[in-house]
Amino acid sequence: MATVRIAICGDESVGKSSLLTSLVKDTFVTSRIQPVLPPITLPPSLGTPENVTTTIVDTSALPQERNNLRKEVRKCNVILLVYSDHYSYERVALFWMPYFRSLGVNVPVVLCANKSDLSSTGTSTAQVVEEEMLPVMAEFKEIDSCIRTSAREHHNVNEVFFLCQKAVTHPIAPIYDSKESNLKPAAVEALKRVFYLCDKDQDGLLSDKEIHDFQIKCFDKPLSDADLASIKRSISRERSFSARDDKQGIDIDGFLLLNKMFAEKGRHETIWIILRKFQYSDSCSLKETFVRPKFDVPAFASAELSPAGYRFMVDLFLLHDKDNDGGLSDSELANLFAPTPGVPASWVDSAFPSCTVRNEAGYITLQGWLAQWSMTTFEEPKRTLEYLAYLGFESQDGKGTTSALKITKARKRRNRPGRVERNVFLCYVLGAAQSGKSALLNGFLNRPFSSTYHPTIKPQTAVNSVELQGGKQCYLILEELGELEPAILENQAKLDACDLLCYTYDSSDPDSFAHIVDLRQRYPALNALPSVYTALKADQDRAVQRTEVQPDVYCEGLKMAKPLHVSVSWASISEFFVHLAECATYPSQAFPRSDEEAVDRTALYIALGATVCAGAAFAWVWKRNMMGDR
Ligand SMILES: Nc1nc2c(ncn2[C@@H]2O[C@H](COP(=O)(O)OP(=O)(O)OP(=O)(O)O)[C@@H](O)[C@H]2O)c(=O)[nH]1
Ligand SMILES: Nc1nc2c(ncn2[C@@H]2O[C@H](COP(=O)(O)OP(=O)(O)OP(=O)(O)O)[C@@H](O)[C@H]2O)c(=O)[nH]1
Ligand SMILES: [Ca+2]
Known part of the structure; x- marks a missing residue:
């Protein structure tokens, strides 16, 4: 924090x-002191809030000092305005406050009635507050x-300077509207989110345990049973309406009321401590560095959820599937996204949840939920980080939301035999109009086949x-490009981010295969990608097919596997998706084979075979040693 x-x-x-x-020397100096003291700087100490460094500047009201005064007022971030008698009090409203406004400064002012020792014995502080202070404050x-x-x-x-420091480090203005006697909307929003995140079981109430956890998190010390009881008592006392039984816990209204009471009693720093603990900035919005942490994905690599990230998403789903039907209904989704700005814009664009797995009722399933986040993380990892922040992801290692993500190895030398260390793959489904691409995407989501045709535009x-x-298990994103097919295939960055091409044609339409031949001619860069026909x-x-060569011969000529014949109306279509995923995982099998290599899926079989052999060898050695021991 600044000074x-x-x-x-x-x-x-x-x-x-x-x-x-008096502050510096701790004594009152009666001898005549110089009219304007040089500025002093106090180092952070335990006495100061937030451990800030404080600079205190003395000024003079003399006309010849006006330039200096103006300069200092503009430079400060809090003004300590002192008066000591009736005349100087009147001047607060008549001269000083309008003067500050005329300078265009908008900093808090701490008003100080000095020389309290001089006032006639009759005037109590209560009177001073009532008659002098409250009217100017209003x-x-x-x-x-x-x-x-x-x-x-x-x-x-000491207190007056402490108030000045606090006015800067814990300002009341962003959280409380003294004119309306209410918490400000941004503070209410923030506190609602805090409540939501503390209500771990999502029952709408903070249980005693949840309050204790909250207390420890924010204030690093436990709350005594007596304190808890007194908090609950003051909440129910304040509530004009049906003072509900707070035994079960504190609900959102009670929580907001409690915070409002803090603000009213001048204990608004309590609210700041809470908000800051939950990563809010001085403007009551979440800190940029928290919502958008630094996270760069190098070229050719991609981002995926880490095991911690998947675990968080699983827990979130299960917590919000209140009726345990295995799907998130609209209201369950709305509740899940309550502490966020809403369903991500990219989801809305892709007609969420229709792009992923849903149950019979049309509700996204856990499988679909994880697939959706896998895709979001793949396509826009910053969005996932943003939502992890909103949704309250807490890392075990203190590294923040980025520990819910990991960066994969770069896609380089794609034709290398063996497994790719990635779990989310992007596959472009290319092919002529009406070849059946959309039907394939639907089949991938287990939707029943429909014979009606809707051309894909977007x-x-x-x-x-x-x-x-x-x-x-891995996640596969199938993307049909619609009218953007030429634009995307021309874009090298898009190809670099793609793991697999699935060329499709309609085997019942003689004019369908020509599109593939044409595409491959027009975009030679496609050759660099693993492909499946x-x-x-x-x-x-x-x-x-009305092409020069028939598809089988064409593929043969490329030293590629012959096209696989599939139909979305057959149950066996699911095996085709496994094949796609395997080609993405072991990409060398989706490249032209070199002559000495055997056909097709051998890479996989070889890999499997190798493990079996290793296992056998291990067992044998182990047995031998056993015998040797004897
Ligand atoms: N009784 C009493 N006298 C005070 C108190 N504070 C300051 N004084 C006296 O009031 C007079 C003015 O004090 P200063 O501290 O010089 O006031 P200032 O506001 O800095 O004055 P300028 O620099 O001239 O603007 C001095 O004679 C102080 O001794 C107080 O709390 N009680
Ligand atoms: N009999 C049969 N018809 C299919 C099959 N797959 C798709 N169709 C039908 O073929 C037509 C075109 O299918 P789509 O999936 O929309 O084709 P598309 O490739 O997405 O078409 P565009 O979006 O225009 O590029 C639709 O009427 C589908 O019902 C299939 O396996 N068997
Ligand atoms: Ca389509």
Whole structure:
């Protein structure tokens, strides 16, 4: 935090310099002190809020000092305005406050009634507050607080400077509207989110345990049972309406009321401590560095959720599936996204949740939820980080939300044999109009086949998890490019981010395969990507393609596997998605084979074979040793 700079202002002889000497020297200096003391700087100490460095500047009201005064007022971030008698009090509203406004400064003012030792014995502080302070406070919202001091008797001297520091480090203005006697909307929003995040079981109440955890998190010390009881008592006392039984816990209204009471009692620093603990900045919005932490994905690499990230998303889903039907209904989703600005814009664009797995009721399932976040993290990791922040992800290692993500190895030398260390793959589905791409995407999401045809204009995606042979799971994003197909295939960055191409044609339409031949000619860069050739609509009669060579021969010529014939109307289509996922995971099998290599999926079989052999060898050695021991 920056330094606090206090300008002491006020009429002549009100005791400005004396307050300062009294603070520094701890005694009242009766001998004549110089009219304007040099500025002093106090290092951070335990006594100061937030451990700030404080600079205190003395000023003079003399006309010849006006330039200096103006300069200092403009430079400070809090003004200590001192008066000491009726005349200097009148001047607060008549001269000083309008003067500050005329300078265009908008900093808090701490009003100080000095020389309290001189006032006739009859005037009590209550009277001073009631008759002098409250009226000016009502007139000038800049006045943060008021205090009565005596430099001579060293009364409230430390306190007045403490108030100045606090006015800067814990300002009331952003959180409380003194005119309306209410918390400000931004503070209410922030506190609602805090409540939501503390209500771990999402039952709408903070239980005693949840309050204790909250207390420890914010204030680093436990709350006694007596304190808890007294908090609950004051909440129910304040509530005009049906003082509900607070035994079960504190609800959102009670929580807001409690904070309002803090503000009213001048304990607004309590609210600041809470908000800051939950990563709010001085403007009551979440800190930029928290919502948008530094996270760069190098070229050719991509971002994925880490195990901690997946765990968080699983827990979040289960917590919000209140009726345990395995899907998030609209209201359950709305509740889940309550502490965020709403469903991410990119989700709305892609017609969420239709791009992922839903149950019969149309609600996103856990599988779909994880697939959706896998895709979001792949496509826009910063969005995932932003939502992890809003949704209250807490890392175990103190590294913040970035520990919910990981960066994969770069996609380089794609044709290398073996497994790619990534779990989320992007596959472009390319092919002629009406070849059946959308139907394939629907099949991927287990939607029933429909014979009605809607041409795809905007790119369309489907994301789902796929279980590979051997039980490992990965996420596959199938994207059909619509009218953007040429634009995307021309864009090298888009190709670099893609893991697999799925060329499709309608095997019952003689004019369908030509599109693939044409694409490959026009975009030679496609050759650098692993590819799978697919003949769709295998349930229909096969047509002879009007291309120079038939698809099988064409692929043969490329030393690629022949097109796989599939139909979305067959249950076996799910095996095709496994095949796609396997080609993405072991990309060398989706490249032209070199002559000595065997066909197709051997890479996988070889890999599997190798593990089996290793296992056998291990067992054998182990047995031998056992025997040797004997
Ligand atoms: N009784 C009493 N006298 C005070 C107190 N504070 C300051 N004085 C006296 O008031 C007079 C003015 O004090 P200063 O500290 O010089 O006031 P100032 O506001 O700095 O005055 P200028 O620099 O002239 O603007 C001195 O004679 C102080 O001794 C106080 O709390 N009680
Ligand atoms: N019989 C049969 N018809 C299919 C199959 N797959 C898709 N169709 C039908 O073929 C037509 C075109 O399918 P789409 O999936 O919309 O084709 P598309 O490739 O997405 O078309 P564009 O978006 O225009 O590029 C639709 O009427 C589908 O119902 C299939 O496996 N068998
Ligand atoms: Ca389509």
